[in-house]
Amino acid sequence: MSALQDKGIAVFLVSGGFRLMIEPVAEEVGIPLYNIYANTIFFDEEGNYSGFDDAELTSRDGGKAKAIDV
Secondary structure (H helix, E strand, O other): OHHHHHOOOOOOEEEEEEHHHHHHHHHHHOOOHHHEEEEOEEEOOOOOEEEEOOOOHHHOOOHHHHHHHO
């Protein structure tokens, strides 16, 4: 990925997984956080799962393909 970035080519990470788990991987391989398309997970005040952001492209069927088109 660094070879692509050295040539000025933007590298993106597109995943149907959750951003919370994807961001550390992206940082490890040098992908900027603003180049991530992944789902945002929500927790309540007690730390329990309370849903996800259904506005994220990757939260829908065919969403990863749509993210690539952006």
